[in-house]
Amino acid sequence: MGPGVLSRIADLRAWIFLVLLLIFFETWANVAYGVTFIGNTYNLQSIGIFATAPLLLALGQTFVIISAGIDLSVGFTMGLAAVVSAHVANLGMSHFGLNPLLAMLLGLLSGIAVAFIPGLVNGWLIARLRVPPFIGTLGMYGIARGAAFLIAGGMTVPVSNEWFAYIGNGRIYGVPILVIIAVVVIFLMHYLLSQTKFGQHTYALGASRVAAVRSGINVGGLTMRIYLLAAVCAGLAGALYSARFTAGAAQAGEPLLLSSIAAVVIGGASLFGGSGTIAGTVAGALVIAVIEYGLVFINVEPFWQFIAVGVVIIISVLVDQSQRKLLGGRQDD
Amino acid sequence: MTEPLLDVRGVSKYFGGVHALEDVSMDLHAGEVVALAGDNGAGKSTLIKAISGVHKVDRGDILLEGKPVTYESPQQARDHGIETIYQDLALADNLSIGANIFLGREPKRKAFGFLPVLDRGLMADAAKETMRRLDFHVDRLSAPVSAFSGGQRQAVAIGRAIYWNAKILIMDEPTAALGVPEQRKVIALIKSLKEQGKGVIFISHNLGDIFAVADRIVVLRRGIKAGERKPDETTGDEIVRLMVGG
Ligand SMILES: Nc1ncnc2c1ncn2[C@@H]1O[C@H](COP(=O)(O)OP(=O)(O)O)[C@@H](O)[C@H]1O
Ligand SMILES: [Mg+2]
Numbered sequence: 331m332g333p334g335v336l337s338r339i340a341d342l343r344a345w346i347f348l349v350l351l352l353i354f355f356e357t358w359a360n361v362a363y364g365v366t367f368i369g370n371t372y373n374l375q376s377i378g379i380f381a382t383a384p385l386l387l388a389l390g391q392t393f394v395i396i397s398a399g400i401d402l403s404v405g406f407t408m409g410l411a412a413v414v415s416a417h418v419a420n421l422g423m424s425h426f427g428l429n430p431l432l433a434m435l436l437g438l439l440s441g442i443a444v445a446f447i448p449g450l451v452n453g454w455l456i457a458r459l460r461v462p463p464f465i466g467t468l469g470m471y472g473i474a475r476g477a478a479f480l481i482a483g484g485m486t487v488p489v490s491n492e493w494f495a496y497i498g499n500g501r502i503y504g505v506p507i508l509v510i511i512a513v514v515v516i517f518l519m520h521y522l523l524s525q526t527k528f529g530q531h532t533y534a535l536g537a538s539r540v541a542a543v544r545s546g547i548n549v550g551g552l553t554m555r556i557y558l559l560a561a562v563c564a565g566l567a568g569a570l571y572s573a574r575f576t577a578g579a580a581q582a583g584e585p586l587l588l589s590s591i592a593a594v595v596i597g598g599a600s601l602f603g604g605s606g607t608i609a610g611t612v613a614g615a616l617v618i619a620v621i622e623y624g625l626v627f628i629n630v631e632p633f634w635q636f637i638a639v640g641v642v643i644i645i646s647v648l649v650d651q652s653q654r655k656l657l658g659g660r661q662d663d
Numbered sequence: 664m665t666e667p668l669l670d671v672r673g674v675s676k677y678f679g680g681v682h683a684l685e686d687v688s689m690d691l692h693a694g695e696v697v698a699l700a701g702d703n704g705a706g707k708s709t710l711i712k713a714i715s716g717v718h719k720v721d722r723g724d725i726l727l728e729g730k731p732v733t734y735e736s737p738q739q740a741r742d743h744g745i746e747t748i749y750q751d752l753a754l755a756d757n758l759s760i761g762a763n764i765f766l767g768r769e770p771k772r773k774a775f776g777f778l779p780v781l782d783r784g785l786m787a788d789a790a791k792e793t794m795r796r797l798d799f800h801v802d803r804l805s806a807p808v809s810a811f812s813g814g815q816r817q818a819v820a821i822g823r824a825i826y827w828n829a830k831i832l833i834m835d836e837p838t839a840a841l842g843v844p845e846q847r848k849v850i851a852l853i854k855s856l857k858e859q860g861k862g863v864i865f866i867s868h869n870l871g872d873i874f875a876v877a878d879r880i881v882v883l884r885r886g887i888k889a890g891e892r893k894p895d896e897t898t899g900d901e902i903v904r905l906m907v908g909g
Binding site for chain 1: 737738741751753754755756757758762763766767768769774778779780781
């Protein structure tokens with residue numbers, strides 16, 4: 331096997347994990363309960379819905395990690411967006427007399443719009459003030475968290491709006507609307523990362539900041555846009571969260587921050603920057619969703635999921651390190 | 664005598680009390696290679712940074728093709744056709760040769776007649792053509808440049824400069840980090856740049872390299888031009904004496 335074949339296999343590792351997991355759960359379901367796991371459309375839909383929010387966070391995080399940064403604030407940006415969209419959708423109907431459809435649209439857009447604030451502040455701290463991403467976004471983690479709980483008044487914010495519920499739980503030809511939205515965003519992000527200057531410069535910045543600067547790339551503006559994109563993805567995830575549960579909650583994204591980083595890393599991106607792909611991140615998010623849903627399905631103590639996800643992360647990083655030693659970084663093309 | 668591409672006249676540069684350059688003059692013609700020699704701290708890097716727009720000079724003039732220029736940034740020097748290749752090369756290791764050549768100025772094409780996408784085909788063709796011009800033949804055009812050897816990476820950095828029609832190439836110790844066969848290859852590269860009519864300034868500590876390729880040798884010593892010699896009218900001993908004084 332040449333290095334080409336080896337690197338292809340390493341690139342596909344998240345997909346290989348995914349297939350192995352599906353085989354494992356299928357076998358277990360068959361042997362233990364005499365039922366099918368993958369053959370059951372309900373399971374597939376549930377996994378899809380389950381994966382949507384962490385995937386949306388992970389898609390934005392992919393750009394950040396490729397640029398050799400990290401965004402710790404996306405979980406609470408998501409919570410902030412969830413609370414704001416629920417409030418605005420309610421206000422739209424109660425105070426402005428909007429019909430439910432318009433109130434729903436206004437609510438979702440407000441959730442996305444409010445995410446611009448943490449995104450721009452993160453970008454400004456990191457790009458202009460040269461604060462390390464870990465510190466700058468950790469500060470924003472606290473600020474977004476506090477703001478989300480304050481706006482929510484310390485409680486969840488229920489929404490009664492049938493259109494909201496439809497976006498979060500409806501299906502078109504049996505496919506959950508959340509999954510359709512996620513697929514559209516996946517294609518958009520893949521296009522951005524692999525086919526635009528923005529994506530190309532993100533890779534260059536992650537590999538060598540000096541190279542990016544000397545090539546005349548506006549590194550400050552690029553950094554701003556990367557953190558803004560991560561926040562907007564989190565904003566969308568928050569807006570869709572309040573649609574799915576017809577309630578906004580400040581802690582909506584709290585457990586998803588680590589899942590999002592894990593998805594990107596399992597997907598083959600390196601925390602040192604310069605490599606990663608959208609396809610890998612999608613597979614990484616599916617791996618996590620299948621582990622979490624599958625363990626519940628086969629009736630194993632839910633705590634095993636933490637162990638399983640942890641093991642997969644460690645294996646991924648080990649594969650990444652040996653691949654780097656052999657070949658250097660990989661990218662989308 | 665034709666007009667020089669580059670004419671540095673009586674340039675001085677001070678850092679606080681340090682006289683990094685004091686009244687230094689040199690010129691460079693098209694198709695000429697000038698070696699810049701000198702001990703550590705002699706002012707070689709400061710001189711090329713003045714020429715490439717990193718430092719503003721405190722006194723003196725820099726003329727390009729007869730016209731005095733002042734630039735505010737390295738980008739402006741680059742717009743005037745001056746490309747500098749630093750020792751660290753500043754390549755994006757994870758990107759292909761083509762992507763490095765085009766970094767910051769990527770070409771686009773329309774997919775399906777409407778969707779703007781990066782033109783990787785054009786980048787790969789340009790990479791192949793540029794590397795061929797430098798007599799470096801590579802077939803793995805989509806591989807990241809981290810997959811290539813030191814000399815090949817040097818060629819990529821030079822290729823990036825000549826693709827954008829640099830007239831003057833400045834190289835800071837281009838052979839320092841390379842093994843002997845690769846050093847030869849880079850020396851051959853400098854010769855081919857000369858044949859293509861470029862003006863080349865290179866800093867080197869290696870007298871073998873200097874005598875192999877330079878048309879003139881400018882020696883600096885503690886910020887002052889200690890002398891200028893043609894290789895066939897001097898010896899290694901004399902150059903070393905100029906460098907260290909005495
Ligand atoms: N940015 C700077 N600030 C202060 N002093 C400098 C700076 N750059 C160079 N110098 C000083 O100028 C002198 C010339 O340095 P340099 O041009 O780097 O020499 P060389 O490249 O020949 O080794 C040295 O004394 C060095 O310490
Ligand atoms: Mg130096």
